[in-house]
Amino acid sequence: MKITHYGHNCLALEIGNKHIIVDPFITENDLAKDKVDIMQLKADYIFLTHAHYDHTLDAEAIAQNTGATIVSNFEIYSHYAEKGLEAMPMNIGGIRDFDFGRVKYVNAIHSSSFADGSYGGNPGGFVFTHQGKSIYVAGDTALTMDMKLIPQYAKIDLAVLPVGDVVTMGVDDAITASDFVECNRVIGVHYDSFPFIKIDHGAAQEKFKRAEKELLLLEVGESITI
Numbered sequence: 421m422k423i424t425h426y427g428h429n430c431l432a433l434e435i436g437n438k439h440i441i442v443d444p445f446i447t448e449n450d451l452a453k454d455k456v457d458i459m460q461l462k463a464d465y466i467f468l469t470h471a472h473y474d475h476t477l478d479a480e481a482i483a484q485n486t487g488a489t490i491v492s493n494f495e496i497y498s499h500y501a502e503k504g505l506e507a508m509p510m511n512i513g514g515i516r517d518f519d520f521g522r523v524k525y526v527n528a529i530h531s532s533s534f535a536d537g538s539y540g541g542n543p544g545g546f547v548f549t550h551q552g553k554s555i556y557v558a559g560d561t562a563l564t565m566d567m568k569l570i571p572q573y574a575k576i577d578l579a580v581l582p583v584g585d586v587v588t589m590g591v592d593d594a595i596t597a598s599d600f601v602e603c604n605r606v607i608g609v610h611y612d613s614f615p616f617i618k619i620d621h622g623a624a625q626e627k628f629k630r631a632e633k634e635l636l637l638l639e640v641g642e643s644i645t646i
């Protein structure tokens with residue numbers, strides 16, 4: 421599985437021969453908009469953790485360009501299906517088998533509404549599993565005891581956790597979250613893209629190092645493979 425970071429909480433996952441985009445927010449992200457052309461992105465699926473505009477902004481354009489299927493909770497699924505886009509529902513606690521592997525939809529503690537203020541359902545996260553490897557994408561969330569359930573679903577090889585604080589958990593809680601999900605390798609997301617979530621990269625990585633963990637703060641367009 422190959423993971424590419426496109427800024428904020430936006431990821432591209434290559435699993436098998438399928439291309440997945442998570443939470444596309446590029447064209448209004450100053451850190452990404454001049455580096456990533458959304459019309460050049462490949463996507464078979466678009467997974468959305470919740471409805472906030474900084475996670476859904478470019479979903480419709482990418483779906484229209486690629487024919488990708490949008491996957492999210494019932495409210496977000498319905499929103500895009502009513503626009504005539506390909507979409508399929510999941511919801512918290514559910515598991516669905518795809519042509520690239522298995523996905524478990526897990527709990528997150530946050531809020532969720534579309535840019536027009538309409539209800540976006542409950543926020544969530546995803547555990548992607550393919551050929552014995554699993555990635556946990558937490559989405560926007562506070563630290564929650566529900567994270568202790570994650571290792572019961574799958575052995576997590578890589579955790580994608582928000583570290584920007586203020587509107588999600590920050591670095592200290594992300595370290596605890598990595599304990600809960602039993603994964604010491606973390607990609608940090610949801611930082612620096614707005615002034616109020618800027619972080620000290622060195623200090624954050626040093627905290628993880630002292631906890632005997634690894635915090636990856638990928639550049640826009642940078643990839644890793646597990």
